[in-house]
Amino acid sequence: MHDPANPSQWPTASDILKASRNIAPYIHRTPVLGSSYLNGKTGGQLFFKCENFQKAGAFKSRGAMQAILSLSKTALSAGVATHSSGNHAQALARAAKLMQTPAYIVMPETALKVKVDAVMAYGGQITFCKPTLEARESTLAQVVSQTGATIIHPYNDYRVITGQATACLELIEQCESLDLVLCPVGGGGLLSGTALSLAYFSENTALIACEPSGADDAMRSFRAGRIIPSVQPDTIADGLLTSLGSLTFPIISKYVQDIVTVSDKDIIKAMQLVWERMKIIIEPSSAVPLAAILNGNVDVTGKMVGIIVSGGNIDLSKFPW
Amino acid sequence: MHDPANPSQWPTASDILKASRNIAPYIHRTPVLGSSYLNGKTGGQLFFKCENFQKAGAFKSRGAMQAILSLSKTALSAGVATHSSGNHAQALARAAKLMQTPAYIVMPETALKVKVDAVMAYGGQITFCKPTLEARESTLAQVVSQTGATIIHPYNDYRVITGQATACLELIEQCESLDLVLCPVGGGGLLSGTALSLAYFSENTALIACEPSGADDAMRSFRAGRIIPSVQPDTIADGLLTSLGSLTFPIISKYVQDIVTVSDKDIIKAMQLVWERMKIIIEPSSAVPLAAILNGNVDVTGKMVGIIVSGGNIDLSKFPW
Numbered sequence: 118m119h120d121p122a123n124p125s126q127w128p129t130a131s132d133i134l135k136a137s138r139n140i141a142p143y144i145h146r147t148p149v150l151g152s153s154y155l156n157g158k159t160g161g162q163l164f165f166k167c168e169n170f171q172k173a174g175a176f177k178s179r180g181a182m183q184a185i186l187s188l189s190k191t192a193l194s195a196g197v198a199t200h201s202s203g204n205h206a207q208a209l210a211r212a213a214k215l216m217q218t219p220a221y222i223v224m225p226e227t228a229l230k231v232k233v234d235a236v237m238a239y240g241g242q243i244t245f246c247k248p249t250l251e252a253r254e255s256t257l258a259q260v261v262s263q264t265g266a267t268i269i270h271p272y273n274d275y276r277v278i279t280g281q282a283t284a285c286l287e288l289i290e291q292c293e294s295l296d297l298v299l300c301p302v303g304g305g306g307l308l309s310g311t312a313l314s315l316a317y318f319s320e321n322t323a324l325i326a327c328e329p330s331g332a333d334d335a336m337r338s339f340r341a342g343r344i345i346p347s348v349q350p351d352t353i354a355d356g357l358l359t360s361l362g363s364l365t366f367p368i369i370s371k372y373v374q375d376i377v378t379v380s381d382k383d384i385i386k387a388m389q390l391v392w393e394r395m396k397i398i399i400e401p402s403s404a405v406p407l408a409a410i411l412n413g414n415v416d417v418t419g420k421m422v423g424i425i426v427s428g429g430n431i432d433l434s435k436f437p438w
Numbered sequence: 439m440h441d442p443a444n445p446s447q448w449p450t451a452s453d454i455l456k457a458s459r460n461i462a463p464y465i466h467r468t469p470v471l472g473s474s475y476l477n478g479k480t481g482g483q484l485f486f487k488c489e490n491f492q493k494a495g496a497f498k499s500r501g502a503m504q505a506i507l508s509l510s511k512t513a514l515s516a517g518v519a520t521h522s523s524g525n526h527a528q529a530l531a532r533a534a535k536l537m538q539t540p541a542y543i544v545m546p547e548t549a550l551k552v553k554v555d556a557v558m559a560y561g562g563q564i565t566f567c568k569p570t571l572e573a574r575e576s577t578l579a580q581v582v583s584q585t586g587a588t589i590i591h592p593y594n595d596y597r598v599i600t601g602q603a604t605a606c607l608e609l610i611e612q613c614e615s616l617d618l619v620l621c622p623v624g625g626g627g628l629l630s631g632t633a634l635s636l637a638y639f640s641e642n643t644a645l646i647a648c649e650p651s652g653a654d655d656a657m658r659s660f661r662a663g664r665i666i667p668s669v670q671p672d673t674i675a676d677g678l679l680t681s682l683g684s685l686t687f688p689i690i691s692k693y694v695q696d697i698v699t700v701s702d703k704d705i706i707k708a709m710q711l712v713w714e715r716m717k718i719i720i721e722p723s724s725a726v727p728l729a730a731i732l733n734g735n736v737d738v739t740g741k742m743v744g745i746i747v748s749g750g751n752i753d754l755s756k757f758p759w
Contacts (some may be wrong), residue, residue, distance in 0.1 A: 148469070170717055175718065311653060396491055396495065396720075397718055397719065398713055398714075433710055
């Protein structure tokens with residue numbers, strides 16, 4: 118029987134290497150950028166793995182692509198489905214379009230127009246529902262029973278975790294001898310993938326996860342040794358609202374050294390600094406690790422530090438154009 | 439006698455190649471980025487030469503560095519001076535700091551705090567004056583008579599033009615067989631340098647300059663065949679307010695195919711699109727060429743098009759943080 122606490126069930130080094138080759142034609146090998154200003158300010162040498170430049174604007178394209186490429190021909194032809202109002206929805210719609218199969222996306226009727234437009238631009242077929250988890254799940258079940266599509270969960274899926282792991286695999290190839298990697302955590306797909314890649318390919322690199330204090334379920338779960346779901350999370354980092362999953366939690370428990378939290382104020386300050394100094398757009402979720410350095414929660418003095426920049430999708434309609 | 443209309447006086451191919459080697463240790467060889475979305479939208483293949491990632495956030499670091507490296511030891515030890523409230527001031531302060539000599543910067547007392555802070559962060563010594571051209575010039579003359587510093591003009595200086603030319607030289611090395619290059623124009627330092635690099639190293643590439651309609655002195659000068667100075671220019675593209683200079687105008691007249699103008703509304707739209715789609719911060723001045731493509735003033739269908747992205751310095755304090 119499947120036991121997610123048993124490491125023999127987890128994606129292997131070979132799975133991650135294979136995924137990296139499989140998805141390569143469909144994604145960007147994103148650049149690693151630095152900033153002499155931020156190095157001076159923090160005392161460390163920071164290496165930003167820029168998944169904001171990834172296809173569809175976020176690392177989610179990796180997991181979605183790997184999941185779709187893992188399907189049998191029959192399954193693939195019936196399409197894929199998910200409920201999401203965020204980057205996973207766009208990434209899955211894009212991946213499905215590339216493989217010429219439908220993507221059925223269940224979105225709350227309150228979803229931002231910019232997100233709806235992005236999914237539609239990739240040809241996703243949207244079903245709207247009430248903005249509750251119950252409505253999302255029951256609507257998704259209905260869509261699946263009508264279409265026979267395969268559900269691709271945004272993070273609680275080993276195929277997805279394996280895909281997300283390829284970002285850190287690339288980072289390791291691009292920067293040798295990192296002392297530390299910092300990674301934001303929401304549902305834990307990116308974090309558990311990052312943890313596996315470090316464990317397999319860079320075992321002397323420490324891993325610290327960074328989380329908004331307004332959605333600190335991962336920190337509390339990590340300390341308690343069991344999943345404590347998020348209740349009414351409230352943070353500007355809209356990619357990190359979800360709770361850890363049954364598959365991501367055991368991997369995180371085993372391999373992550375610590376989880377630290379930061380306030381929204383610190384997140385905004387860090388994001389602004391990256392925009393101003395590095396001239397790149399990162400979304401609030403991606404600023405969480407730098408915020409943890411700048412507010413003193415993570416000491417990087419004299420260290421080589423990799424930072425996974427998860428994405429760059431932001432609603433600019435709020436800005437004073 | 440010196441005649442700026444005589445091409446034998448202009449920086450040569452060898453000057454530009456030498457400058458490129460001289461300044462290389464002090465500047466970034468900036469990347470060239472593309473966007474499949476923008477290629478699809480415009481029908482061309484666009485290559486953005488990202489000087490927004492340049493040291494001090496703009497191409498100005500090239501010209502300032504080249505000018506300072508051209509000074510004799512005696513001149514260098516007395517420092518450099520300029521009046522500027524923009525990117526040139528930062529670039530000159532930075533270049534002077536690297537060469538361990540003072541930079542005297544005359545700034546209007548109305549200059550934005552963010553610009554003043556940036557110059558001070560590079561160790562520039564600021565003298566404030568009334569916000570008129572007369573006050574700026576008389577204050578600068580006073581500073582120079584007291585210090586013996588060498589004035590480095592932001593654009594009307596062959597050393598500066600030679601430095602700015604290295605951006606397009608790199609672009610030519612990074613992308614073969616460009617059909618067309620688009621470049622914003624203010625005082626014409628970047629544009630005349632770009633024109634020389636294309637004339638020497640890529641003679642089959644056309645060059646079109648792009649200008650805000652609220653500061654269209656370059657277009658009017660180009661058509662009239664003589665310099666018509668800017669009177670009360672008004673545009674969001676704050677890097678393009680200046681008028682063509684006596685040294686830049688003849689080069690531009692000879693080598694530029696056309697100068698087209700765009701509205702501030704089009705500039706803002708193009709800038710937003712680059713932020714959203716390419717996930718990079720560019721300043722309004724840098725969005726002018728893309729705006730000219732998107733509003734139909736420049737047809738890029740089927741063409742390989744280089745776009746000089748001049749900088750990424752923007753005042754984020756106006757944004758809803």
